[in-house]
Amino acid sequence: MNKKWWKEGVVYQIYPRSFKDSNGDGIGDIRGIIEKLDYIKNLGTNIIWLGPIYKSPNDDNGYDICDYRDIMNEFGTMADFDELLKEMHKRDIKLVMDLVVNHSSDEHKWFVESRKSKDNPYRDYYIWRKAKEGNPPNNWGSFFSGSVWKYDETTDEYFLHLFSKKQPDLNWENKKVRNEVYDMMKFWFDKGIDGFRMDVINLISKVPGLPDGTKGENDLYGNGFPLTANGPRVHEYLQEMNREVLSKYDIMTVGETPGVDPETAKLYVNEDRKELNMLFQFELMDIDSGNGKWDIRPWKLTTFKNIMYKWYEALKEQGWNSLFLNNHDQPRLVSRFGNDKEYRVESAKMLATFLHTWQGTPYIYQGEEIGMTNVQFDISDYKDIEIINMFKEKTEQGVPKEELMKSIYAKGRDNARTPIQWDASENAGFTTGAPWLRVNPNYKEINVESALKDKDSIFYYYQKLIKLRKEHEVIVYGDINMMLEEDEKIFAYTRKFENESLLVVLNFFDKEAAFTAPKKFDVNNAKLLISNYEIHELNNNFILRPYEARVYKI
Template sequence: MMEKEWWKKAVVYQIYPKSFRDADGDGSGDIKGITERLDYLKWLGADVLWVCPVYCSPMDDNGYDISDYYHIDPCFGTDEDMDELIREADRRGMKILMDLVVNHTSDEHEWFKRALEDPEGEYAGYYIFRDGRDGGPPDNLRSYFGGSAWEPVGDGSRYYFHAFGKKQPDLNWENEKVRDEIINMVNYWLDKGLGGFRVDAIGNLKKNLDISRYQPDGEDGLSYAGTYILNQPGIEKYLAELRDRAFKPHNSMTVAEVSVSDDELEEFIGKDGFFSMVFDFSYADIDIPKTGEWYLDTGWTTADLRENIFHSQLETQKCGWGALYLENHDQPRSVNKYLPPEDINDHSKKMLATLYMLLRGTPFIYQGQEIGMTNINMDSLADYDDIATADQYKRALEYGMTEDEAWNAVSRRSRDNSRTPMQWDNGKNAGFSSADNVWLKVNPNYEHINVNAESRDETSVLQYYRKLVSLRKEGRYADIITEGEFRPCESEGDTICYVREKDGRGLLVLNNFGKRQESVTAEKRFNKVVSASYGDRDGEGNVKGSGEGRRDRADAIEYVLRPYESLVLAED
């Protein structure tokens, strides 16, 4: 029997199957490729593997458009391959999370096909249909992927709603039969031994579609749909059903992709919350305006990042548990997002790892993050597979950017930056596949950024991640990191510093997020080095061979941090 909140001590590794490992040599990743690499993931220290969608799908949105919830898409393997993955992971003490995508289906799902066949039939009620208005859509809402959130069917007088792509019609959660179908499917997978779900776009289930025209917020005359479909009153009924009829009876780990206010946190992640934890977008999406335009620069600063992280930690610990992450399949690589191009190096990569891995919550490591994978430079728009990238480029031009400005903006933020093949070694296709052609370009820097090279180098980013994972899970400080409270420190300049504390014992985490040397004043009790990202500090915090880096004062200790350096300090 697993303890009730087993996921609090876990480290999660996210896998984008199409790009992780190609076992059958067709140029695209598969489930057997994941199974082949389970020993590596165990070596890294992962307890939970979040596997992005592998259900049957036409792959218009890389699997987030599901045509059959009960079966594995042949491009990833077979149903038996998935059963084997769950079984082999369990044998190694690891649990599998699948993506739960229930805001919408594919337009190739049997339910939607039958809805189109019979507009008055039962399945038409599984989706959201409206009559058009004045020769056009029912309203002027913009989908998350751009363009109208309504798509015409038949003679064009009737439309269906899609918050995302037009091949992803939204389910009608007002319909009790829809909810029963979904809950039965969730229990089917949990009964197989799944550890739980990462719950996709769950805040969109309840819609507010009663206005014929919304206030435009862009040059296209449309209005951002999220304002009217995210966390609308009444959604709590649907989320409570999922919790009570599926998640709770299985003691599942559930992490929701949903943005909630401070006032809503208790309901979502409290003692009897809907989910185990929710992702916080305030610092992961710090470079995106609230209306979703990738191409616009928010001009964020280290102070903004520090404020968002501290706020998230303090509010979350009041009532529940958080999910820690810097990147995922919908993000560019974190080193490119947070660091100036000229400052991307092993030191700054290790600083980012330290900053978030020791916060309060369950850390999520996205594939390749642990070796410091970076964004890719594509040659043309045709090289991108992501459907949202093309739309953002088009909207940037409409906004008035030059072609070069638009290209630079969207290539910096494209989701395909994180979807390039995993870099295993310096061989063909970075060891991802034996195929002559792979589904998405391999980043040329695989020759020196790869698992094989970094696993043999004790000073590598990969080995540093392993040490941080070990620090969380083993030894005298593990309980402080996994169970302790978070306390922010007064930080100036480009420093982000905090204390983790439990039963009077503490760890001080110092991070210099800038390119200049910074001095930090610490309580006298924090005088022992537990971890140093540069790797050349002695146990007291001095740089070996120089005697510099620590200055003792009567009432405190001053630590001098070099550019992008992290120090983790404890008491004697």
């Protein structure tokens, strides 16, 4: 087993806009993060993944970058950033930044030049095509609704944008583009950052010729995803990036790779291939999706278990897993996989137990450690471009508003983006001004201040899980063996590494469930490492209470 700091660490993800506002403009900023570094240190996490803070017109909350070497005015200055990095390293916290290089902003100087004329030196930094019989060059639909093509009158051609119209895709076939990206990465590594989370990195190589995608009878657009995800040259590009940049620094890389299966994932993270350290796959995040993200279906625990074990088996000893149940693009874990009303605390602790006792690097999304929940706003209060575009498109197609709102309440990205609830004062202590996005109305009950005063809070449970991970190598490196694979209530497994063994038993639902330990495990003589209910006696047969979690050292 190849031991690495990024396998043993725990990552805390900061979405800067919603973390902490230091100057009253309603937008979280770098100085706000500096103020709260001791809070993150107290939790026990030792890596921060910081969402994009680069200069951006903010069409997609910073994922549309117009200057990769400067800081967004709303977030502060480069001097603020340098101080943040210094203060983090002083506390032994590493910094992983977002790398957004599938696309830039249309306000980036490269694109401003690119659209001027067909013979501009920057023309081939982006993907331009002529109209096809008076229509866009192909039939692909964008992730954010509408066509992936935007017509530009200046040169009478279309440019490709898989996401928003203000996010033109970079042309990775152009060696100059790749070199620009590698130089920019070195700029940040030489400043001292510790890694990159690479936004939709598996979309950088498109199928040559950009053919039409398959189109269902009722579809407005063709499916371009299979023609853009895991494209023909993506591994060549990542190996080049590794050779030119990544291999020269002791850093952590994690690729966001929608649409990968375990076999494809190995190509990205197998250590011998020299590409990335780990990736985010979204199979588990699609567990409740029917025909697309907004079509919500019930999920089964057996499916959940199968997905997790399949990925563990595939990457075991060949790569490494990222463990997450929510992030800035996903709804809150306790609302989606737990019970955010009657059993909010119990189910949040149970889900955390699962995340922190499986094999892989756990990612905690800001606010998760206090059990923040989804929101139900009026449509006019949402800010996310994906929600707004989807609502407009589906309303025009005649889909009833109630149905759309149900989907938005369950899956909308703004669920995760409401400001952190620091205390019970106005705007949850996030800002003295008007917050950029409404605060969740439950902030008076759910906030950091009250969590820190309550010794049984979700916060201290996370703190204990993170401490256990540092004390027991079995939690990081141990093999996993599944138990009760067909059980629809209980998720149970063992971990084994060298001479240490753990038994993890989790009740995923709000009904009691009976558990009997296999004969080879003597729970009577085991040590209970952590549980989310009080347990007064140890025995081999027990009833798990709603959302109960127990971890035994055997």
